[in-house]
Amino acid sequence: MNFLFESINPSWVEYWDVILNDWFFVGALIFLTLEFIRYRMKGRLGSDIVGDTITNYITLAMFIGINLLVLSGLYYLFVYGSQDFALFDIDTNLATIAICIIIADLLYYWEHRCMHRFNFAWATHSVHHSSPHFNISVAYRFGPMDGLWPIFGTVVMVLLGFHPIIVAFAEIVVQLYQTALHTEMVKKLPRPVELIFNTPSHHRVHHGSNPEYLDTNYGGIFILWDRLFGTFAEEKTPVVYGLVKPINSNNPLVAFFHGIYRVAKNVIMAKGWRNKAGYFFGPPEFEPVKTTNHQSSN
C-alpha cells in the first residue's frame, strides 16, 4: 500500500492535467460521432442538432478565450495570495489527491447549486442548460463567466493546504467526470452505482425543464451529496431538456450572451431597488413584488 503515500512532484500532476484534458476532448469527439450515428438511426439527425453542436464548440472557444485573457490572472492572484495562509501542511501523494478530489466534488456541489439559485450566476450557467439536446458536445457548452465561480472552492482548498496544482487536478477530474455523463446512450447503471455516483440518468434529470426535475442533482462525481442535502430526483418521466424559457436559437452569440442579457434587462426594467435586487440576487423563478402594498413598517 506504500504507493498510496509515495510523494509525487506537483509538476508531474500538472502534466497529467494537460494529458487528461486533451485526450478526453479527443475521446469526446469520437463518442460524439457514435451519438450522431444513433441520432441518424432514430431519424433525429437534422440541421438543428448539427447547428446546436457547432454552437456548443463555439461557446467553448469563447469561454477559453475569456478564461485566458481575464480569469487566469485573477486565479493566479488569489491562489498564490492564499497559499501562504494554508491551514494544514499536506503532502502530495495518491491518498491526499483522493481526499482532495472528494473535497473538490463537495465544493463543486455547492458552486453548482449556487449557480442555479442566484440569478447573477445563473446568467452565465444557463448557457450550458440552453441546449434542447443532450449529447457529449453539450458538456462543452459554456457561458462567459462559468470559469469565475470555481474560484471560491479553489481558494478554500488552497487554504486547507492542498498544492494549487493538485487542486486544479481535482477540479479537472470532477469536471471531466461530469462531461462523460452528457449522453442519452447510457440508460441506467447498476443500482449501487446509481445510489452513490452521479450517472447519465441523474444528469439527464439535472438538465430537465420538467417542473419536478428543476433544481435537482447538482452533484459532480457523487450523487450522495444530493441525497444527503435533499436536492435529489430520480429519472422517471421522459426528460424535456433545456430552459423553462427556451432561447429557440442556434446563434452562438445568442446562446452565449442570452443569460447576461436577460438578467441585465430584468434588473434595468424592474421598478424599485427591491425588485432590482431580486432579479440580480434572487432565484431564476423570482417574480417582482406588487408595489401597491404600502402596509409595511416603513
Next chain:
Amino acid sequence: MSTNKQRINAVAATAVIVLAGGWFASLVPSADASDTGYAKPDNIAPASPVAKLQKTLAEQVGASQMGKHANVPSGETIKVSIDGIRSNRGKIYVALFDDAKAFNSHDYGRAVGFKELQARTGSMETNFPDLDIKAYAISIFHDENGNQSFDMLDGYPAEGYGMSRANSAYDELKFHQARVKPGSVDIRLHYLQ
C-alpha cells in the same frame, strides 16, 4: 424544494467534511519521510566544475543517518544560488530538508543534505545531486563569527539567513511554503544587524 433548516444543516455538514478532510489529509504519512527515500549523500563526484571546486569545501554532517536507506535515486539535482553574501568571514551553512517537522523546527540534524561553504562576498553556488523527484526546502545561514551556531539577539537573527521561496527578510516560511522541486533555486541572504 429544500427548507432553510435543511440548507443550514447541509452547509454545516459541508464545513465539517471539508475541514476534517484537510486535517485528515495532513495526517497522511509521507512514505519517503518515514522509511524510504532519503537523499543520498553527495559523495559521488560532482559533474560541473563549479561543484568540483566546492566539493573540497563541502562536508557531509548528517552522513551517518543517510546511508541507512539506500533508495534508488532518480538523479535529480537542486542547484542553489546564494546571493547577497556580505563578507568573506566565516562559513555559510546550507541545509536541505525533505521533512516538514525538521524544517519547521530548524532541526539541522535531520537535514537530508548539508553543505558547509567558506563564505565569499557576493554570490555562491552549490549543488545537491542524486535527489528524488519530490519536494524539498532549503535553509541557509551565514556563521560570520564561526561559532557554528545561528546567533540571535533580542529575538531577532544576528547573522545572515535565507530560505527557499522567501521574498523578504521577514518571511517565516513553513515547509509547504518553502518547498521547491529539483532544479535551480535562488536564495537571498538577509542581515538584520
